[in-house]
Each structure stands twice: as C-alpha cells, then as structure tokens.
Amino acid sequence: MPSLDPRTLQAAIVDLDGTMVDTLGDFVVALHRMLADLALPPVDRAFVERTIGKGSEHLLRQTLAHAGGRPEQFDAAWARYQAHYLAINGEHATVFPGVAEGLQRLREAGLRLACLTNKPLAFARPLLAAKGLDGYFGAVFGGDSFERKKPDPLPLLKTCEVLGTPPARTLMLGDSANDAQAARAAGCPVVLVTYGYNHGEPVRGVDADGFVDRLDQLPLAR
Numbered sequence: 171m172p173s174l175d176p177r178t179l180q181a182a183i184v185d186l187d188g189t190m191v192d193t194l195g196d197f198v199v200a201l202h203r204m205l206a207d208l209a210l211p212p213v214d215r216a217f218v219e220r221t222i223g224k225g226s227e228h229l230l231r232q233t234l235a236h237a238g239g240r241p242e243q244f245d246a247a248w249a250r251y252q253a254h255y256l257a258i259n260g261e262h263a264t265v266f267p268g269v270a271e272g273l274q275r276l277r278e279a280g281l282r283l284a285c286l287t288n289k290p291l292a293f294a295r296p297l298l299a300a301k302g303l304d305g306y307f308g309a310v311f312g313g314d315s316f317e318r319k320k321p322d323p324l325p326l327l328k329t330c331e332v333l334g335t336p337p338a339r340t341l342m343l344g345d346s347a348n349d350a351q352a353a354r355a356a357g358c359p360v361v362l363v364t365y366g367y368n369h370g371e372p373v374r375g376v377d378a379d380g381f382v383d384r385l386d387q388l389p390l391a392r
C-alpha cells in the first residue's frame with residue numbers, strides 16, 4: 171500500500187462493527203433472546219457473522235427467514251431485538267487490538283475523525299462510550315442518521331460535509347465490501363482491516379486501496 175500522507179489527508183471516517191469493535195457476541199446474544207421470545211430456534215454464529223454489515227433491519231429480516239419465522243413478525247422481532255440489544259450492548263464485545271493506538275496516531279497526524287456505522291445511532295453511541303472510544307470522534311453517525319446506508323455513498327458524502335473535508339482527502343477505514351463500495355462511489359480513498367466481517371467472503375478480494383491487520387499499522391507518512 172502506498173503510504174498515506176497526512177498532508178493530503180484531512181480526515182478519516184471509521185466504521186464500527188468489525189473494524190473497531192468485535193461485536194459478533196452482542197449480535198448473537200440479542201438475536202437469540204429475540205428468537206426465544208418469538209418461540210423460534212437459534213441461528214448459528216457463522217450465519218450471524220456473514221449477515222452483519224447492512225444494518226439491523228436487514229439482519230432481522232434475514233434472521234427471521236433463516237429461523238423459520240414469518241415476515242409479519244418483523245415489528246415484534248424489532249421491538250424485542252432493540253430491547254435485548256440495548257440491555258447487553260458491549261457486554262459480549264471487545265475492542266480489536268491496535269484500535270485505540272491507531273485512532274490516537276490519526277489524531278496526532280492532524281486528521282479529523284468521524285465514526286460512521288450502519289448500526290442504529292442509539293446502539294453506536296453507548297457502545298463507543300462503554301469501550302472508551304467516543305473521545306476520538308468529532309461526529310458519530312448511524313444507519314438511521316441519513317436516508318440511505320452504506321454501501322450507498324450518501325452517508326459518506328454527508329459525513330464529509332460535516333467534517334468540512336473533500337471526499338478525496340477523507341480516508342474511509344472499514345472491514346467490508348459495504349464500506350469499500352460506498353467509499354469508491356463517494357470518491358474517498360479506502361483501507362480495509364483484514365479481521366472483520368465481510369459477508370462471508372475473503373476481504374482481500376474487495377476493491378480497496380489497501381489492507382491492514384491492525385489500525386495502528388496504517389502507513390502514515392511523516
């Protein structure tokens with residue numbers, strides 16, 4: 171990967187699930203409690219891992235179908251899921267190695283930081299706070315903050331507007347094809363981490379400008 175020059179980069183937009191925090195355990199517990207409430211069987215962890223990334227509505231619709239539920243159960247599933255997720259938010263989740271150090275280095279390089287996730291904002295804010303990551307970000311946006319979610323470029327373009335930085339100078343850091351497609355369409359450079367959730371596909375097959383094994387391994391030129 172060519173080194174990322176902080177003289178040309180002005181900001182970074184950072185994804186949450188699979189990039190900063192390993193939240194698979196939270197998703198699995200909240201979904202299983204919701205399914206139990208609806209008298210439906212649990213789904214396996216691998217199914218949850220490959221279905222995360224396109225927001226909670228998508229995850230719930232796919233999970234209901236996979237567990238043998240009916241589409242009409244969506245509203246009940248959503249209410250139960252939201253209550254369960256908020257009750258355990260962060261308890262079965264850990265910050266990936268190198269994240270705090272990586273964010274610190276980006277800040278020291280003079281970049282403005284925003285968090286942009288497809289997770290509902292009401293889940294994202296308390297999770298960042300519980301994991302001690304909220305202080306790095308001047309802005310935090312969720313899957314319900316804008317009219318459309320990643321992989322649509324709109325949330326990235328809106329986030330760039332708030333940051334006050336041109337997309338070409340705003341680096342997207344993510345873990346999935348969603349993040350990369352949104353970044354390409356918005357005109358943002360994009361680097362993906364190799365350890366997150368990419369819809370069950372090898373992340374190195376995604377069109378991105380580079381890959382890192384840890385966020386503190388971003389090759390920032392000095």
Ligand SMILES: O=C(O)COP(=O)(O)O
Nearest residue numbers: 186187223224225287288
């Ligand atoms: O909630 C999701 O579907 C995943 O959200 P992300 O955009 O932080 O990866």
Ligand SMILES: [Mg+2]
Nearest residue numbers: 185187188345
């Ligand atoms: Mg992600």
